[in-house]
Amino acid sequence: MFPTSTQKKYWMFADENDLTHLREKTNAAFIEKYGGNMTAEQKEQYFLSDIEERTLLKFYELQLRDFCKRFSPPMPRATIATALHYFKRFYLRNSVMNYHPKEILVTCVYLSSKVEEFNVSISQFVANLKGDREKASDIVLNNELLLMQQLNYNLTVHNPFRPVEGLMIDIKTRYSSLDNPERLRPHIDDFLEKVFLTDSVLLYAPSQIALAAILHAASKISANLDNYVTDILFSREHLAGIIEAVRKIRSMAKSIDIPNKEVVKALEKKLDKCRNQENNPDSEIYKKRMQEMLDEDDLHDNEKYAKLIQDQAANDEKILGVNRIHSTSSAI
Incomplete structure (x- = not known):
């Protein structure tokens, strides 16, 4: 259950300022470690800033999503969502200058496939990648333990898909005013796809994201679920906090920035120079x-x-010794 999960305990944050501060700290720590005797101006020119790192990560989140959508066999949406969770978590405390996103991206997807029981072998997995597949296989397998360590082995992810199903059943059962609730489905799916490209999953519970998706979908088909929320779903004392959370989630999903390709190219060139070559x-x-x-x-x-051979030789010697004693006894 989410309330007692490692996700809630270790991977949920109070607000966007907490996430910004953590990312700034991660960026500053890398620059401090590898900046040597550079001046502040030299560091600024040579290393990526925390904002530039974030721009690259937004680009690679889109790459991760698109890779999963093209995957063969078709990848379940829970696997995609969990991979995006892992990717976001990893780069809260790791700089893109230390671990390149294109390498961590595929490792996140591979680990997510295992955790979400989407069973594909490593050979099947890398068959979906372009370029040197043997090299890709080595990269994924070499980074898998690193990824698990950086996630503190908190691999179970609670996604909003089950809460959505629960709310849909509840609407069908207890709110007859909405005709054919299944009309909400396409808009719910579209909203959730956008949500995973935001920081909402690090700030809000899956049930809050699920409710935001359903209310968004209702607005798209010009349906009104206000009475369901206020009279059936929640008591008055909890309503204000829920409404504010839903408003923020919807706002974040609405304002996704798609990084400019030319900006990304320039940042990748800069990253090639300043990344940790180790x-x-x-x-x-x-x-x-x-x-x-x-x-x-x-x-x-x-x-x-060598030790095994040595132990075996010692054991053989013991057996021979025992056999000699038996032979002597028999002769007597």
């Missing part, structure tokens, strides 16, 4: 680190194998 699969530093890790694993495996 986490860049195309850099020599990264390749060397991966090779060292493989060598360490091989060394560890060799040591384990």
